[in-house]
Amino acid sequence: MSKPKxxxxxxxxxxxxxxxIALAQNNYFDEVYMPKQKEMTEAAFRDEKTxxxxxxxxxxxxxxxxxxxxxxxxxxxxxxxxxxxxxxxxDMSLQGTxxxxxxxxxxxxxxxxxxxxxxxxxxxxxxxxxxxxNTETLNMAKANLDTSLxxxxxxxxxxxxxxxxxxxxxxKYG
Amino acid sequence: xxxxxxxxxxxxxxxxxxALGLPDVQDPDKVFGDILREDYADYINxxxxxxxxxxGMTDDTxxxxxxxxxxxxQAEIAAGVQKRxxxxxxxxxxxxxxxxxxxxxxxxxxxxxxxxxxxxxRMRQRDINQALLRDLIGIGxxxxxxxxxxxxxxxxxxxxxxxxxxxxxxxYRSGLIGMGTSILAAFAI
Numbered sequence: 001m002s003k004p005k006x007x008x009x010x011x012x013x014x015x016x017x018x019x020x021i022a023l024a025q026n027n028y029f030d031e032v033y034m035p036k037q038k039e040m041t042e043a044a045f046r047d048e049k050t051x052x053x054x055x056x057x058x059x060x061x062x063x064x065x066x067x068x069x070x071x072x073x074x075x076x077x078x079x080x081x082x083x084x085x086x087x088x089x090x091d092m093s094l095q096g097t098x099x100x101x102x103x104x105x106x107x108x109x110x111x112x113x114x115x116x117x118x119x120x121x122x123x124x125x126x127x128x129x130x131x132x133x134n135t136e137t138l139n140m141a142k143a144n145l146d147t148s149l150x151x152x153x154x155x156x157x158x159x160x161x162x163x164x165x166x167x168x169x170x171x172k173y174g
Numbered sequence: 175x176x177x178x179x180x181x182x183x184x185x186x187x188x189x190x191x192x193a194l195g196l197p198d199v200q201d202p203d204k205v206f207g208d209i210l211r212e213d214y215a216d217y218i219n220x221x222x223x224x225x226x227x228x229x230g231m232t233d234d235t236x237x238x239x240x241x242x243x244x245x246x247x248q249a250e251i252a253a254g255v256q257k258r259x260x261x262x263x264x265x266x267x268x269x270x271x272x273x274x275x276x277x278x279x280x281x282x283x284x285x286x287x288x289x290x291x292x293x294x295x296r297m298r299q300r301d302i303n304q305a306l307l308r309d310l311i312g313i314g315x316x317x318x319x320x321x322x323x324x325x326x327x328x329x330x331x332x333x334x335x336x337x338x339x340x341x342x343x344x345x346y347r348s349g350l351i352g353m354g355t356s357i358l359a360a361f362a363i
Contacts, residue, residue, distance in 0.1 A: 011202055019202035026209055027197070030216070038220045045224055052240065068255060076259040077266040079276050083283025086252035090245040090291045097240050098298050105302060108228050109309040115221035118316040 037114060044107035051107075052100030059096030059132050063088050066142045075145055084141035091137035099132050232307050234299065241295035242288070249284040256280070 011019070067085050075081050110120040199205050256276070260266055268276070 011200070015202060016199050019199040019205055020196045023197045023199055023205055023209070024195075030212075034216060034220070041221060041224050045227060052236075056240075056244065071259050071262070073263045073266050076256070076263050077268055077272070079272075079279045080283070082252050082256040082276060082280040083287075085255060086249045086280065086284055087287035087290070089248035089252060090241070090287050091294075093244045093248060094237075094241050094291050094295055094298070097237055097244070097295075098302070101237055101302055102305075105231075105306055105309075108224070108231075109306065109313070112221065112225050112228055113309075113313055113316075115217060115225070116313055116317055117320070118313060 037111075041111035041115060044104070044111040047107070048101070048104035051104045052097050055100035055103070055132060056093050056096035059092040060089060062132065063092045063138055066138055067145060070149070072149065074149070074151065078144070080144060084144055088135070088138040088141040091135040092132075095132055095135050103127075228306070229310060232303050232310070234303055234306075237299040237302065238292060238295045241291050245284075245288045245291045249280075249287070253280065 063085075067088060113120040260268070260273075265273075
């Protein structure tokens, strides 16, 4: 009976090859992917304000397009126009900030999940900004504006009708 | 069908993989241990700071602060728009009393808007903070379960080694006893 030798318990060729490839892959990960992961994490925390600013900007632009693209005398003279615009702007702005902050938090938690080797979501924070929806306040302000434009159109039509009738009475149309 | 590339065989008959630059590993266990420690050091150096920042955001008030600031600014912007439009339409035929009424309505609107927006911001901020807390708890659970898995692997390895050592000791002892009895038996004959 011979004593067991240490050499009999060394790693075999396949085991060494396996370890060698794993080490090469690990080195590759450290060189190539680790800096990217670090970059992504840095960006997720650095860009929080940018995401909120962008989303607010978009929300404000939506509000201005809806409420100020067609200024008219009636709207300017209406008692609530300024208040409507201000509340729609702040409501939409809040909507924008909310989407921006949700997007930023999602980027940040995903970065930390990846760092901890946990399953992370694939949706980016920027795509969250696309989810800005019109708020009730903006819709109501737009409805007020549409009503005022509707009155104007209605009055114009009545005016046109009266003018036509006058012309008809005066025999202008044959 | 995939075609395997011809390999550059060495004199010993085995293929030559030198060009791949694979590292030479004699002790996989040591390499694995080193990588684990290095991974942990990378994590601490690169990500722990950010993780702590995220953990500190569960009482964040950014949304409320920005809502308060933005609402005041939006009121100013709306007043500017109204002022320019009034100038554009030559006062829009409004009397001084009507302009006064417009201003009063704007002031009331601004006050209501501030209250409404900040209240909404508070509720949304709470939602966002709660969602972050949920995510953080999920991350914590993940870290806890992977650390337990790591410990379980180490403990299993230790107990396997202990029993292998006991087995080896007892089989060596029984071998010695067997050999001794054989020698004694030979003398007895």
